[in-house]
Amino acid sequence: MSKATFWRGVLPAVTTPFTADGKVDHAFLASHALQMIDAGCKGIVPLGSLGEAATLSFEEKTDILRTLVKALDGRAPVIPGIASLSTDEAVRLAKEAKAIGCAGLMVLPPYVYSTDWREMSAHVKAVIAATDLPCMLYNNPVAYKTDFAPAQIAELATQFPNLQAVKESSGDVRRFAAIRALLGDRLDLLVGMDDAIVEGVSMGAVGWIAGLVNAYPKESVKLFELARDGGPRAAESLYAWFLPLLRLDTVPTFVQLIKLVQAKTGMGSETVRAPRLTVTGAEREAALAVIDHAIATKPGL
16 A cells, blocks of 8 residues: 555644534634645644544534535545544544545544553554554554554554554654664654654654644744755744744643634634633743744744
8 A cells, every 4th residue: 555645744633613602613623724725734633632532522523524524625635533432432433534535544542541552552453454544653652641662663564554654742753763763664754742843854754743733834834844855954943933832732731722822823712622721820821921922023934
């Protein structure tokens, strides 16, 4: 199976917009996704951590996928995160995503429960095998308490031709070299932490599952292209401006903070779904200082 081209470039991990009464705002979701693609992004990744997927019902998830597939209408792929409390439900969501018209899957370990390789590999293997869609494994031990080591990723890649990529969010850029040492170019490597994008690209990453792109799509695409084409020196100036914002992606309240940036830049609202609450007090003041400074000093592209 030849690798899909959509792993290469900026893929927004889109936030899930909510109306004032707590329902998914499908009209805004559709227009927001199109803004991302118009800015040069290569696809849309809904239902991830940033998309508050753990708070969405199965029906809300599938409705979101239908909205995005219809809105993009073949212009760009929809690549949903596949995560659940149970393996059976994750498999069901993967199959439904294919039926709806999604082009690929981002495969996560199960929510809440994390244990050994025997159980975690059984879970992701079931999801990857559920369809023939191209899959990306999401490794985020900080968030999900499951760490897929390079040798384990190599085992999955050997068994499943449709495993084509890895979203690496361990925070250790050495993982890119370790995976390549075992697999060469067999898998496309993608950065999953916003404040490691330039470092990740310099270590061989070919894509970026981005968060702050929800508020700054053009700047995100430009930063990725500079890092890819010219290396750290070429990206240095834009990275220096962007980095304080990108660091908002790496704290427990990253969803609230990224949505706050969206609200301040006219790219969405900061409404979140409980148990999350909008940030207040000193945390809000500190975030607004970062956001306001970035708005005031935004470079021309």
